[in-house]
Amino acid sequence: MEKTILLIEDDRSISEMVGNYLTKEGFKVISAFDGEEALNKFHQSSFHLILLDLMLPKLNGMDFLKIIREKSLVPVLILSAKDGEVEKALGLGFGADDYITKPFSMIELAARVRAAIRRAIDYSNSEMIKKPDKIIVHEITLDIHNFLAEKNGKEIKLTFKEWKILKLFFMNPKRVFTKEQIYHSVWEEDYYGDENIINVHMRRLREKIEDDPSSPHYIKTLWGIGYRLGEF
Template sequence: MSATILLVEDEPSIGEMVLNYLERDGFTVVHAKDGEEAVRIFAEQPFDLILLDLMIPKLSGMDFLRLIREKSLVPILIVSAKDSEVDKALGLGFGADDYIAKPFSMIELSARVKAALRRVSYYAHAPAEHRANIITIHELVLDLDNLTISKNGKEVKLTSKELQILKLFMTNPKKVFTKEHIYQTVWDEPYYGDENIINVHMSRLREKIEDVPSAPQYIKTLWGIGYRLGEF
């Protein structure tokens, strides 16, 4: 799988280990050792994915994440020792696609990277007959031709994961989805019961598409079961 990855990691031993392993897997890896260097490098060339440590000098990982999300939907995987629920929520809330806590295995890291790149490739090269459709649910309009969502005629800015979750519901309006099903479908990985990732993405998605996020109408919670699309 040929792809170019920006690795943002200030710890030399970890950076070298990740770079060497991913390059052996066939990836091109560019290593930035602080946030300011990462911003400069990202502006100089295109990347297919970013591996981001949060605790980096000069410009924090969170600040770097916010800057990138203002201009790009490139997949971003956080790799950090800051693995508390708050840090996960902050990282995913600012637009990260996944979170891997240190210490991690290189096999797991490589699998997460490949899964993220597969998802991007699938949505970018979906068959034209699928992409040409427009799905309307009440005030929401999902354009599968260019993968955009609008509400009342105004585009809603979603991260790639948020868009994939919403697409899953809007293309299956009668179906109930468990958290396990959502994770396995959207993340394309086995589900090990980490509900925080689903909860954070669902909360952020509701903040963007619901009139009253605390009383959602589009994505309903079925307590103890999962979620389904609301009926209007």
Template sequence: MQHHILLVEDDASIAEMVGGYLTKEGFRVTTAADGEEGLSIAARERLDFIVADLMMPGMDGLEMIRRVRESSAVPILIMSAKDGEVDKALGLGFGADDYITKPFSMLELAARIKAGIRRATTYAGREEQQATRLLTFDRLTIDLDNFSAMKDGATIKLTSKEFDILKLLATNPNRVFTKAQIYGLVWQDDYMGDDNVINVHMRRLREKIEDNPSDPQLIKTLWAIGYKWEGK
């Protein structure tokens, strides 16, 4: 099966270079020059992955990602020309699953895309299972087989990474996970000490499942150690 990738990049030379490489890797690549065009394509095409630049004229990458996330859980990777923590935090906070900083290795980009598609494909395949495993914690219900969660009967929109973190913690109650362990198990990559990736995802997850994210009762922080699940 040929996976369909949307590449949103306003620099024509970069778009041509990245698009050409990914095509050689066996992907079907559709390109867009700005966020508005990218959003239009995402609305009408079946996509397996989105690679988006942050800084673009008109609708930027952040706004495009936010609007895509309103209706789709397609894996999204941000390409950023800036190495600042603010850019990474904003991008991931708006619903992206991963980021890569320019200049980057084409080999690394392709590897990240393949890993993201593999995780998403695994989720879709498992939805066909008949048996449904549910975890219930007071007003929160986690459906492990359908990769979804509900609070007070309403579905919670989670990215794949947010669900992976939720599942990891909720299926191992009271076990403490360090940030390095969470990164290794969820991102399936070596931890490079970038706490911001974990912090942003944890903040977003808490905003969705906790009654008061500033005083979390489900996911507890053990300062300088990590996190653990205390939901009952």
């Protein structure tokens, strides 16, 4: 089955070069040259992956990403002309799956594209089963209505905050969350940069759900960025 990519890049020479190469690699590429055009095309069709430049006219790439993440988990690979860790962290934190810094090689870009699409397909075919009342990831089952967690059939004694953190990751398996986003989602309050509260809750949660908390499998740390659900 042909995989369709939405390429969002305002530099038409780069867009043409990337589009032509990926087409030769067997992908169907639909191009957009500003954020508003990209949003319209996103709503009109379904895509297997989005290649997103951050510096876009009319609607910038970060705002575009925030809008689509409210409705879709389609893989997003950021094309960035800046190599700063802050920008990378921001992009991944808002729901991007990967990034590649300009200038890049076409071979590397195609490899990143294939890897991101493959990960998305693997997730959809994985052991994770979503039901109206339960979420199952590997050995852990979350009971949504009764606020319970079990591992291999045995109840895990979680606090309500720990349970909400685990649910956040189980419900969003491809998302990377910054500490600020975790705090907003779980505590539902403004975040003032107190990382210790997140660190303590994450450590206690890992002690309860991981076989080896020092080498966690369920919740992975992306240093300098945040956390994401592990792959099984």
